[in-house]
Amino acid sequence: MEFLAHSFPAFTFSRRIRETPYEERVMGQAPKSMTIYNNTPLMTVFRSPREDYEHLCKHVQIWDVSCERQVEIDGNDALKLIELITPRDISKCEIGQCMYIPLVDENGGIVNDPILLRLDRERFWLSIADSNVLLWVKGIAYGMGYSTLIRDPGVNPLAIQGPRSDDLMADLLGDEIRKLPFFRFVRRHLAGTSFYIARSGWSGQGGFEIYLEEYAMGEGLWDCIWGAGQKYSIRAGCPNSIDRIERGLLSYGNDMTLDENPYECGLGRFLSENKEAECMSSEALGKVRENGIKYKVVHLLILGEPLTLPREAWRLKDEAGVFCGLLTSMAYSIRFGGNIAFATVEKEFSSPGQELFVDIDSDKQPRATVVSKFKD
Amino acid sequence: MEFLAHSFPAFTFSRRIRETPYEERVMGQAPKSMTIYNNTPLMTVFRSPREDYEHLCKHVQIWDVSCERQVEIDGNDALKLIELITPRDISKCEIGQCMYIPLVDENGGIVNDPILLRLDRERFWLSIADSNVLLWVKGIAYGMGYSTLIRDPGVNPLAIQGPRSDDLMADLLGDEIRKLPFFRFVRRHLAGTSFYIARSGWSGQGGFEIYLEEYAMGEGLWDCIWGAGQKYSIRAGCPNSIDRIERGLLSYGNDMTLDENPYECGLGRFLSENKEAECMSSEALGKVRENGIKYKVVHLLILGEPLTLPREAWRLKDEAGVFCGLLTSMAYSIRFGGNIAFATVEKEFSSPGQELFVDIDSDKQPRATVVSKFKD
Numbered sequence: 001m002e003f004l005a006h007s008f009p010a011f012t013f014s015r016r017i018r019e020t021p022y023e024e025r026v027m028g029q030a031p032k033s034m035t036i037y038n039n040t041p042l043m044t045v046f047r048s049p050r051e052d053y054e055h056l057c058k059h060v061q062i063w064d065v066s067c068e069r070q071v072e073i074d075g076n077d078a079l080k081l082i083e084l085i086t087p088r089d090i091s092k093c094e095i096g097q098c099m100y101i102p103l104v105d106e107n108g109g110i111v112n113d114p115i116l117l118r119l120d121r122e123r124f125w126l127s128i129a130d131s132n133v134l135l136w137v138k139g140i141a142y143g144m145g146y147s148t149l150i151r152d153p154g155v156n157p158l159a160i161q162g163p164r165s166d167d168l169m170a171d172l173l174g175d176e177i178r179k180l181p182f183f184r185f186v187r188r189h190l191a192g193t194s195f196y197i198a199r200s201g202w203s204g205q206g207g208f209e210i211y212l213e214e215y216a217m218g219e220g221l222w223d224c225i226w227g228a229g230q231k232y233s234i235r236a237g238c239p240n241s242i243d244r245i246e247r248g249l250l251s252y253g254n255d256m257t258l259d260e261n262p263y264e265c266g267l268g269r270f271l272s273e274n275k276e277a278e279c280m281s282s283e284a285l286g287k288v289r290e291n292g293i294k295y296k297v298v299h300l301l302i303l304g305e306p307l308t309l310p311r312e313a314w315r316l317k318d319e320a321g322v323f324c325g326l327l328t329s330m331a332y333s334i335r336f337g338g339n340i341a342f343a344t345v346e347k348e349f350s351s352p353g354q355e356l357f358v359d360i361d362s363d364k365q366p367r368a369t370v371v372s373k374f375k376d
Numbered sequence: 377m378e379f380l381a382h383s384f385p386a387f388t389f390s391r392r393i394r395e396t397p398y399e400e401r402v403m404g405q406a407p408k409s410m411t412i413y414n415n416t417p418l419m420t421v422f423r424s425p426r427e428d429y430e431h432l433c434k435h436v437q438i439w440d441v442s443c444e445r446q447v448e449i450d451g452n453d454a455l456k457l458i459e460l461i462t463p464r465d466i467s468k469c470e471i472g473q474c475m476y477i478p479l480v481d482e483n484g485g486i487v488n489d490p491i492l493l494r495l496d497r498e499r500f501w502l503s504i505a506d507s508n509v510l511l512w513v514k515g516i517a518y519g520m521g522y523s524t525l526i527r528d529p530g531v532n533p534l535a536i537q538g539p540r541s542d543d544l545m546a547d548l549l550g551d552e553i554r555k556l557p558f559f560r561f562v563r564r565h566l567a568g569t570s571f572y573i574a575r576s577g578w579s580g581q582g583g584f585e586i587y588l589e590e591y592a593m594g595e596g597l598w599d600c601i602w603g604a605g606q607k608y609s610i611r612a613g614c615p616n617s618i619d620r621i622e623r624g625l626l627s628y629g630n631d632m633t634l635d636e637n638p639y640e641c642g643l644g645r646f647l648s649e650n651k652e653a654e655c656m657s658s659e660a661l662g663k664v665r666e667n668g669i670k671y672k673v674v675h676l677l678i679l680g681e682p683l684t685l686p687r688e689a690w691r692l693k694d695e696a697g698v699f700c701g702l703l704t705s706m707a708y709s710i711r712f713g714g715n716i717a718f719a720t721v722e723k724e725f726s727s728p729g730q731e732l733f734v735d736i737d738s739d740k741q742p743r744a745t746v747v748s749k750f751k752d
Contacts (some may be wrong), residue, residue, distance in 0.1 A: 009410040011387055012420040015704050016506055016629030017411065019688040034385040034413040035393065039506070039629070044388040106518050111511065130392055130415070132508030135487065136515045142482050142656060253392030253415070280518060312395040312438015328391050 017041065020066035021156050021218020025226070029236035034061050037130045040067035043238040052235075056205055060164035061237030062225055065202070066156035070211070071114075071126040071134045072331065075109075077146035078122040083277035085111075085140065086352040087262065087285055091277065093118045098183040098198055098262065101126075102270055108261040115200060117185060120172050125211075127157070129252035140280075156218060160225065161207035169208055171228050171304035175195070180208075191224040193217035202239045204247030232341040241331040245340045246374050248299065250273055255297055255342040257327045264344070265290050265297045295325075296350035299369040302339040306332035307366060315359040316343055316368065324349045327358060327368070334342065336374050345370070378417060391456070393417065397532050397594020405612035413443035413506045418646035419614040420698035425707065428611075429618040432581055436540035437613030438601055441578070442532035446587070447490075447502040447510045453522035454498040459653035461487075461516065463661055467653065469494045474574055475560040476648055477502075479509065484637040484660035487512055491576060491629050493561060493587075496625040496690060501587075503533070516656075536601065537583035543583055547604050549573070549682050553736075561646065567600040569593035578615045580623030617707040621716045622750050624675065631673055631704045631718040639664050640720070641673045669703075672726035676744040678734060679713040682708035690733040692719055692744065700725045703744070705735060712750050721746070 011034070018040040020026075027045060033045040043064065055061065073081060082090060084099040084140060093099050095118050097341075103111040103126075112133045114126040126133055138150050160169060167179045173188050175199070180186060185198035191300050196211040202372050212218055256265040262285070271285065307330060314327040325345030333340045347358060354370040387410070394416040396402075402419060409421040422428050431437065448455060457521065458466060462477040469475050472492050479487040479502075488509045490502040514526050536545060545553045549564050553573070556562060561574035572587040572743055588594055626632050632641040636663070639647075647661065683706060690703040701721030709716045725732060730746040734752060 009407045009419065009421075010384055012409045012411045013687055014411065014627075014630050014685075015688050016413075016627070025689065031385045033388045035388045035390065036415075037392075041383065045385075105514060132511050135508050135512035138481065139512045139515025139517075140519045141515075143516045143521075145519075251390075251392070254390050259628055309390075311389055312391050312401065 009042070009126055010300055011085065013142045013196075014130060018066070020064055021212065021215045022064040022066065022158065022222050025219060025222045026064045037067035037322060038069050038128065038132075040069070041227065042067040043236075044241075046236055046238065047061070049240060049242055055235055055238045056162050056203060056237055056240055056243055058163065059233040059235070060160060060162040060168050060207075060220065060229055061235050062229065062310055063159040063161060063237050063239070065159045065239075066139050067130075067197055068127050068157045068236055069134070070153050070155040071128060071137060072124070072151050072153045073126070073148055074123045074150075075148035076122060077141075077148050080146070080277065080308065081137065081148055082116065082124060083139065083275070084144070084280050086280050087272065087275070087279055088274040089272035089277070095120060096186065098185060100268050100270060102262045103136075104262060104281035104285065105258070106284060107279045108281055108288055109258040110252070110260055110262060110265065111248075111258060112257050113256070117196065117198065119196075120251070125153070125155070131252065135198070154215065155211050156215065157215050158210045158212060158221065158225075159201045159207060161201045161211065161237065162205045165207035168225070168229050168232050168234070169197075182337045188243050191217060191220040202249060204249070205243065208268055227292050228312055233270075236345065241329070242333055245329060245331045245342065246333055246335065248373060249343060251329060252349070255344075260295065260297070260344065261285065261288050261293070264295045265292045293347055295344050296347050297342055298350050298370045299372070300327065300341040300343050301336060301371050301374070302330075302341060302366050302368045304338060304366055307339050307358070307360075316345060317359050318349060318356060319367070323359075324356065333374070340374055341368070343368070346375075381590070391717045394442070396440055397588065397591045398440040398442065398534065398598050401408055401595060402440045402596045402612055404715070407614070414445050414504065414508075416443035416445070418443040419612075422612055422614065425616060425618055426710070428591050428613055429616045431609075431611055432538050432579060432616055432619055433612055434539065435609040435611070436536060436538040436544050436605055437582075437611050438605065439535040439537060439613050439615070441535050441615075442525060442586070443506075444533045445510070446529050446531040447504060447513060447681055448500070448527050448529040449513065450499045451524035452498060453517070453524050454500055455626045456653065457513065457517055457520070457522050458492065458500060459463055459651070460505075460520070460656050461513065461537055463648065463651070463655055465648035465651040465653070467651075471484060471496060472560055472562065473730070474576055476646060479605045480638060480645050480657035480661065481514075482656045482660060484657055484664055485634040486628070486632050486636055486638060486641065487630070487634060489626075493572065493574065495572070495612070501529070501531070507628065507702075508517070509687050512723050517608065519688060529589065530591065531587050532591065534586045534588060534597065534601075535577045535583060536586065537579045537613065538581045541583035544605050544608050544610070545573075548601065567593060567597040569597060578625060581619065595688050617705070618709055621705060621707045621708070621718065622711065623711055624719060624749060626673065631720075634744075636671065636720065637661065637664050637669070638675070640669045642669045671720050672723050673720050674716055674726050675744045675748070675750055676703065676717040676719050676732070677706070677712060677747050677750070678717060678742050678744045680714060680742055683715050683736075693741070694723060694725060694732060695733050699735075700732065717744070719744075
């Protein structure tokens, strides 16, 4: 990749790139690399992907995930509106419960895959991945004539992730918090502010997400958790590519896009085929069930030396050299002894055991094997 | 700003950040700084803002503005849909004409400020600023039950800007192109590809925008223009902060947001108060006209040493030390002998001649003067 040989330009911040309440604290920990996610900085590496990963698996980390914006939907038609935009049945979602709900358009394309938080009977937050759900939902609500208030409530989430998360949060919030079930949230206060705290987070190591509403209290909250975390060797962290690929967590915009439907992305288990509420993707997804899928997102294991992804994606070929898919995310996993990756491949190449070739150049085409899951 | 004292992290690219067809050529010119705009890299500095500016004012530059995504709206209801989302009357827009059309929601908030290109009677492109117009328009069309095809057609624009743009493009496309009027476009071909070319661009120095549709032809097109541009001292460039503030070009997301209405941003001249077509912002904007505005975007001149914007915006105070606005963009202009800026201020502080103070710290509060325009 000639591209990688050039020195990269610095990053220009401006008001268009949202400031986070924790930013000075994060920068104080000298992150090595960042990205932009929902017009907000998101760190990607502190020491190295591997060092960050090993620490995350053993200790506890504090992540600035302000980029997980909330879309608040409030009002008489809030439930009806959310039922319309997700093929998952949410009628049984309780107040205080989180649900993973793919948002799917009238063509069956995935618009986003947020976590839904039910704050009240007709008040919800969508904790979104990287696409502008706010504008989409506002557009739909306007067109449908729904009576809802839709806004970004200015929440800046902080994730506490890793096996010592419970110990740390119990020290700060009391032992009760250890009993919070997965994907449930409660209201708590700390460092002069009160917030929802959920058992959730974008890692395989467990932990919590704190939904800070008062921007000005961000540094105090960070400092309070940071101080109490010293005895658990807390570090600043961020979503880790090794961890998330090992655990099979797809990234919206990387591993699934508006061009894919939820069946292609293996999200079938989150869909309610016969939901009663009106849903804009019902017809399109019904057709997918009838006709079957053409592509599938698979897990790939590529033994050998660590590889680096090019600027966007690697092409995959079959034995005959015919293009049959795209490798969309990759990391090197010591645990699995090779490169682990997600790829979108033609369905006939998606069975576990299928061998494919990564189209790096003509001389060197590493062999990739489709696996059902990354497992020890 | 403690923040600025830390070394900045590098940038992590992934598939979520769109690759552009010109990227290797751009990187080959060693840009110094970049940003992310519509999930696409956009360079911000090549040599220095001042060197880039001086070159832009004298010669010709080639800009990778792939981040100006196109939203294609095609079908029987295309015109009706666009009339709905903009308060400007577009009924007289001709095929081959561009129009600047603020997109405004049902609350009067600015969603984006694209250039509309009318490709055919019922086929349009919106060449957008930094917000996801595609999802918003898709949502509205779905809700309204309109029969339109809405998609990102995968166009990657290239801007040719600067006083020698006409000479360069005439060498490549023939002398006819010199006669292309402002905000008109035609179909031309070059370097094995055909494209729309418009007289437009986000600088005050004149030039063209080329709407490349065939991704694979990007490097060839760049190389062709680059080669022919050598006799005009062509350089790679990008939107320049000094130039665009001098010319009064507001930047969506920086100087105007969903929280502002078009009257506050001085866009009144683009609104058609009595347009006949149905328009979703009519009622909200009618109320603004009735009740007047509370805030106004103004031009500010701050004499003295070059200042640097902090992470988001400077606060502005009046003589009594009361907060009265936000300074949202700034650059140092040799031509006007000081810092030039845009700010959103309370209406009573918006008259030319008004003096305000930039809240840097208690000892040093540079004096800012509201001016009607930056003028020699």
